Structure formats: C-alpha cells, structure tokens
Amino acid sequence: MAITADFVKRVDVVALKQKVKAMYRDVALDPHGEFHFEMGRALAERLGYAPADLDAIPSEAIDSFAGVGHYFDFAALESGETVVDLGSGSGTDSFVAALKVGPAGAVFGIDMTDAQLAKAERLRAAAGFENVTYIKGYIESTGLLAGTCDAVISNGVINLAPEKDKVFREAARILKPGGRLALADIVTETQLPQGITCDATLWAACIGGAMQIDDYLAAIAAAGLRVTQVKDNPYEFISANAQGATRRYGVKSVSLLAIKE
Numbered sequence: 113m114a115i116t117a118d119f120v121k122r123v124d125v126v127a128l129k130q131k132v133k134a135m136y137r138d139v140a141l142d143p144h145g146e147f148h149f150e151m152g153r154a155l156a157e158r159l160g161y162a163p164a165d166l167d168a169i170p171s172e173a174i175d176s177f178a179g180v181g182h183y184f185d186f187a188a189l190e191s192g193e194t195v196v197d198l199g200s201g202s203g204t205d206s207f208v209a210a211l212k213v214g215p216a217g218a219v220f221g222i223d224m225t226d227a228q229l230a231k232a233e234r235l236r237a238a239a240g241f242e243n244v245t246y247i248k249g250y251i252e253s254t255g256l257l258a259g260t261c262d263a264v265i266s267n268g269v270i271n272l273a274p275e276k277d278k279v280f281r282e283a284a285r286i287l288k289p290g291g292r293l294a295l296a297d298i299v300t301e302t303q304l305p306q307g308i309t310c311d312a313t314l315w316a317a318c319i320g321g322a323m324q325i326d327d328y329l330a331a332i333a334a335a336g337l338r339v340t341q342v343k344d345n346p347y348e349f350i351s352a353n354a355q356g357a358t359r360r361y362g363v364k365s366v367s368l369l370a371i372k373e
C-alpha cells in the first residue's frame with residue numbers, strides 16, 4: 113500500500129485531527145467516561161509498567177493513561193539522556209521517562225490537544241518534575257533541533273496520524289546517530305477496508321488509522337531506522353464495535369525498538 117498518498121486521499125485530514133483532539137480532550141477531562149478503549153492504572157500494570165514507577169508519578173496522569181503497550185525495556189533509558197515523547201497525552205510516559213533519565217536528563221512531551229497538555233503541565237508543576245517540558249505541537253513536525261535526542265518514545269499515538277511516514281522521518285531527524293525509537297502502537301495483520309479507515313470515530317479510537325504491520329515496519333525502515341525488536345502486547349479494546357474489527361482484521365498492539373543508522 114502506498115503509505116502517504118493513499119491514506120491522505122481517503123481521509124479528510126483536518127476533520128480527522130479535530131475528531132482526535134475532541135476524543136483526547138475527553139480523555140484528559142473525563143477519564144472515567146465511556147470509551148472504546150481502557151484507561152488507567154490497572155491497564156498500565158497489565159501492560160508491564162512497574163508499580164514502583166507508577167507510584168512515583170502523578171496518579172491523575174495515570175487515570176488518563178491511554179497507552180496500548182509497554183516498551184521501556186526496549187528503550188533502556190539511562191541517566192542524563194534526552195527523550196522526546198510523541199503524543200504525551202496526560203503525561204504517564206513522559207513522567208516515567210523522567211524517572212529513568214533523572215535530573216541530569218530531559219524529557220520533551222509533544223501533543224496537539226490543549227486539554228491533555230494543560231493537565232500534564234499542571235501535574236508536572238505540582239509534582240516538581242523539573243526535567244520535563246511539554247510543548248504544543250504535531251508529531252509530524254516537532255520543531256525540535258535535528259540530531260539532538262537519545263530516544264524517541266511513543267505510546268498509542270502514531271496510529272492516529274494519517275501521515276505515518278512523516279512521523280517516522282521526524283523521529284529519525286531528531287534522533288542522534290545510534291539513537292532509539294521505542295514505541296507501542298496499534299497495527300493490523302490485514303489491510304483495513306475503506307469503510308473502517310474512513311470512519312473518523314473508529315480512527316480516533318485507535319483502530320481506523322492502524323496500518324498493516326509489514327507496511328508499518330517498512331515505513332520505519334524507509335525513514336532510516338533499523339527495527340531490531342518487535343513483540344505483541346496483551347492489549348484488548350473494550351467496545352463490541354472495536355472488538356469486531358479486531359477479530360476481523362487482526363487489529364493488535366505491538367511494541368518495537370528501532371535504531372537510527
């Protein structure tokens with residue numbers, strides 16, 4: 113499948129971004145509302161987050177945790193490193209990354225949704241995470257300097273982007289040579305039909321924009337990143353609609369590690 117042209121032709125990118133922003137505004141403001149997907153601490157623990165890490169970060173961030181996997185073992189963050197979290201949401205992954213890189217390190221969380229950014233920033237300031245900075249922006253074009261970060265992380269986000277090849281090129285651009293892209297995301301085993309990829313609600317629920325796994329890995333490689341690890345995650349959608357699509361098209365969560373050559 114042609115990665116960019118086909119996707120962008122089939123979907124109204126502007127309408128889609130509005131729909132995604134509206135859904136993740138609700139995730140920030142009303143995490144106990146009704147969604148196609150699970151959120152919160154029980155999910156994070158089941159995916160593999162260490163309870164001790166979760167105890168050390170703001171619990172309100174975890175309430176709005178909408179990640180789909182765990183990849184911190186792949187990321188292997190070290191003290192003093194610079195990390196960029198693409199689609200940082202209410203902050204769970206950027207706060208966990210901040211624990212790993214410590215006061216000598218730095219974490220930049222990028223998100224396009226005002227309510228998510230405002231919540232993450234409020235929690236950051238209250239908890240004194242001096243090594244975290246939240247920036248309003250798009251993961252396709254972060255505005256960060258080229259070749260400046262040790263690791264790019266992301267959880268449940270890139271499936272929401274219509275132009276995934278741009279996101280992977282941006283990750284490769286901001287990474288230092290030898291830097292790591294470690295992420296969890298939703299992909300599919302078979303190509304989704306247009307009825308699903310053009311359904312903005314299923315898209316915003318992390319299903320409609322999911323790319324076929326071989327195409328996803330090829331897009332990462334085309335950006336100049338060598339994929340070294342891939343694993344399936346114990347992640348399930350909760351609405352009947354979402355579960356039906358999951359069964360039919362092999363929608364699933366994977367974590368992976370890729371290295372900038």
Ligand SMILES: C[S@@+](CC[C@H](N)C(=O)[O-])C[C@H]1O[C@@H](n2cnc3c(N)ncnc32)[C@H](O)[C@@H]1O
Binds near residue numbers: 179
């Ligand atoms: C499923 S949530 C995951 C948030 C966070 N990683 C977590 O695990 O809780 C997706 C987040 O990505 C953000 N997002 C989606 N597409 C984006 C884009 N193109 N640029 C910036 N942020 C985006 C949304 O605003 C939302 O906060």
